[in-house]
Amino acid sequence: MKEKLKVLVVGSGGREHAICRALLQSPWIEKVYCAPGNSGMETDEIETVPLSELAFDKLKQFVKEKKLAWTFVGPEDALVAGIVDSFKQDGLKIFGPNAKAAQLEGSKEIALHFMQTYGIPTAKFAAYDNVAEALQGLKYFELPVVIKADGLAAGKGVTIAKNTVQAQKQIKEQFAGKQTKVVLEEFLEGPEYSLFVVVNNKDYRILPVAQDHKRAYDGDKGPNTGGMGAYSPVPQLNKKDYQAMLTEVVEPSVAGLRKAELDYCGILYIGLILTTSGPKVIEYNVRLGDPETQVVLPRLASDFAELIDTCLNDKKLPKVETSPKACLGVVVAAAGYPQKPLKSQLLPDLSSDKDAKITVDYANVKGKLPALHGDGGRLLTVLSEGKSITEAQSNVYRFLETQVFEDCFYRKDIGAKATGKTY
Structure with missing residues (x-):
């Protein structure tokens, strides 16, 4: 990069808040816009733009008018809907996979067949497009069985059925809703980890590993959510197991993108489970995760904006330097989340608190600072860095x-x- 850049981040959540902040820390970034963003982002001088993440034509017009260097896409919905294809048709630089490649997240069946084709370890699975066949398919799986919505479900489309009655009920409910296809998977046991790989057509780099907490309540109880908190690094993951993840999962996944001739310039998120027989992939996402992004990006000692800019220009990527510090984030969610989250609750004024050890990434909030209100779901993430996970957690x-x-x-x-x- 030879001159300072103005860029756009698409999305509105805590992940996008963290992305914008990381980009702003680069000496090469002059200004970051976020569309649509949220009102809490004003705490970090991020200029929000009232445009929907799916309003492709309006977003492109904004990019052209402001002469922005490139666009970074946060959420999966826009990627699966083809925002990258749309921008590229107009000759605009945009960070994220095209619609075809985004089906690695858009369809569980496509992702699982990709893993099967390219020798990436995962669970035994089968996909069904009607209730009768799915109910019949249960006999091929031991209990508990994992039942997944085939399409996008914002982290809430997974059920682990412990008995046949629960499994049958869930399958019927999935098809009674919007789903036209349901995937049954073998239940895998072990700790879960999140790996993010920055990929272009020539090179890739791995970001720091993190661990997410999907269940709503303490002790990993309650329904699956989009994520209730995360931390990085993960000290209980030893070097041998981490290396196995790289050689058995990351390398063949990236090689698979090349062999499948997928146009991929973006993030490949790999959700892993470390079983007694080695690492296996639970899922692919085609973007940064939330809330892992909030704890991964602060640990980068190298320039995140430079990494993205180099990736977009299809060059060999700079080395990713990782800080030894730890980062931990706790999500504050609306009561009733994820089933029926309450809205409009007044939130405490966190912007006035001078605790230098604390950072807040805002998500589903509305109103104006300092009087922000909740707007349903996950409202914000409270984060801290420390010399250890224990210190960050305590903060x-x-x-x-x-x-x-x-x-x-x-x-x-x-x-x-x-x-x-x-605590």
């Missing part, structure tokens, strides 16, 4: 204990698998 929970959140909840055990501590 976050000590801060949360000083705040009053009406009609909200958060888990008290984020990071406990690394520290043994629950």
